[in-house]
Amino acid sequence: MTAPDSTMAQISRRMLSAKAEQFTESVIREMTRLAMKHGAVNLSQGFPDFAAPEEIKEAARKAIADDINQYAITWGAKPLRDAVVEKFERTQGVKYDPEREITICCGSTEAMMSAMMAIINPGDEIVVFEPFYENYGPDAILSGATPRFVKLRTPDWSFDEKELTAAFGPHTKAIILNTPNNPTGKVFTRTELEFIRDLCVRWNAYCVTDEIYEHILYDGAEHISMACIEGMRDRTIVINGLSKTYSVTGWRVGWVLAPPGPTQPIRKVHDFLTVGAAAPLQQAGASALHFPRSYYDKLAATYAGKRERLLKILTSAGFTVFKPRGAYYIMTGISRFDLAHLARSGSETDDVAFAKYLVEKVGVAVVPGSSFYNDASDGASQVRFTFCKKEETLAAAEERLAKLHA
Ligand code: GLN
Numbered sequence: 287m288t289a290p291d292s293t294m295a296q297i298s299r300r301m302l303s304a305k306a307e308q309f310t311e312s313v314i315r316e317m318t319r320l321a322m323k324h325g326a327v328n329l330s331q332g333f334p335d336f337a338a339p340e341e342i343k344e345a346a347r348k349a350i351a352d353d354i355n356q357y358a359i360t361w362g363a364k365p366l367r368d369a370v371v372e373k374f375e376r377t378q379g380v381k382y383d384p385e386r387e388i389t390i391c392c393g394s395t396e397a398m399m400s401a402m403m404a405i406i407n408p409g410d411e412i413v414v415f416e417p418f419y420e421n422y423g424p425d426a427i428l429s430g431a432t433p434r435f436v437k438l439r440t441p442d443w444s445f446d447e448k449e450l451t452a453a454f455g456p457h458t459k460a461i462i463l464n465t466p467n468n469p470t471g472k473v474f475t476r477t478e479l480e481f482i483r484d485l486c487v488r489w490n491a492y493c494v495t496d497e498i499y500e501h502i503l504y505d506g507a508e509h510i511s512m513a514c515i516e517g518m519r520d521r522t523i524v525i526n527g528l529s530k531t532y533s534v535t536g537w538r539v540g541w542v543l544a545p546p547g548p549t550q551p552i553r554k555v556h557d558f559l560t561v562g563a564a565a566p567l568q569q570a571g572a573s574a575l576h577f578p579r580s581y582y583d584k585l586a587a588t589y590a591g592k593r594e595r596l597l598k599i600l601t602s603a604g605f606t607v608f609k610p611r612g613a614y615y616i617m618t619g620i621s622r623f624d625l626a627h628l629a630r631s632g633s634e635t636d637d638v639a640f641a642k643y644l645v646e647k648v649g650v651a652v653v654p655g656s657s658f659y660n661d662a663s664d665g666a667s668q669v670r671f672t673f674c675k676k677e678e679t680l681a682a683a684e685e686r687l688a689k690l691h692a
Pocket of ligand 1: 314315330331332333395419468
């Protein structure tokens with residue numbers, strides 16, 4: 287005999303994780319699936335649609351041919367650990383021990399999750415700037431941290447020092463920083479970092495800093511890692527990876543730099559989650575980290591051109607644009623559009639209805655602003671575009687978005 291529907295529902299709810307029930311599937315990844323379904327130009331998920339550098343692809347082919355095909359050491363292949371440490375010292379001037387202070391993970395996504403699971407206890411709070419990269423929400427839920435949100439405010443995405451100060455307290459375990467920032471393009475200044483440092487020291491908190499866009503900077507903006515702010519070396523957990531700097535988002539190679547204390551549990555969490563990142567790709571990554579300075583200059587210059595291009599397209603299509611100083615996204619305001627006629631289901635906010643309209647009717651995929659806020663209504667008048675795309679892709683978006691304005 288089969289159980290009645292209500293019993294089935296009850297049983298299945300009890301059989302599933304209450305934690306996993308608290309968050310939805312990634313809206314960013316979902317928008318890519320919708321773009322494919324509707325044949326839309328994909329300016330939603332931040333992955334390059336152009337070729338990765340020839341040298342890094344060749345290095346990966348060679349690593350496989352050389353039979354680097356079995357497990358690497360769980361916390362990372364020695365050549366990559368050495369290369370990450372060498373590059374961090376070269377660019378940020380801070381030394382790490384490749385034997386005790388680094389963990390190579392499956393992308394910075396796993397790096398962040400492993401770091402959070404390694405430091406959070408029940409009752410711990412984390413401070414998160416908002417808007418925030420959507421992964422930090424589920425990171426908090428799965429690790430058991432309670433987030434305290436602090437607003438970054440348009441047009442320059444500055445924060446209120448009093449609001450930040452009030453978010454820290456005796457339960458604060460860490461602040462999550464992302465600089466250059468996704469989705470806002472904010473690059474935190476030394477003065478801001480020092481203000482955050484003082485709060486971390488006062489409340490004995492870590493700074494977990496996601497620096498994946500470190501080389502994508504505009505208008506003379508400088509990336510400063512929290513690890514090199516005086517007094518922060520030993521309370522900072524740096525997250526980074528190959529994805530954005532070397533245009534290989536599908537390789538899933540990232541890392542955590544942290545003092546030996548947190549590195550020990552981070553390595554254990556990482557080991558039992560994934561054992562390790564792809565061995566031949568770690569090998570190839572090690573060679574990429576030795577690219578000369580000119581590689582990074584060219585990367586930033588290329589993205590600067592794409593930023594100008596998309597800013598122009600969006601401005602003439604009627605969006606309010608917030609010019610990024612780093613990373614490869616543009617947050618926009620949509621309040622100049624007449625949204626009254628959009629079809630909505632349930633309690634859908636403006637940004638979601640507008641993004642649906644854009645992908646289905648206009649043929650351009652974006653990320654609704656609400657994906658970057660705890661309270662969906664805070665992002666209801668924003669959508670995010672990415673410009674890490676080929677000229678043809680941007681040109682196709684231009685053509686389609688022009689129709690929107692008409
Ligand atoms: N960081 C990229 C974004 O924000 C892609 C993230 C992902 O889908 N893993 O779009």
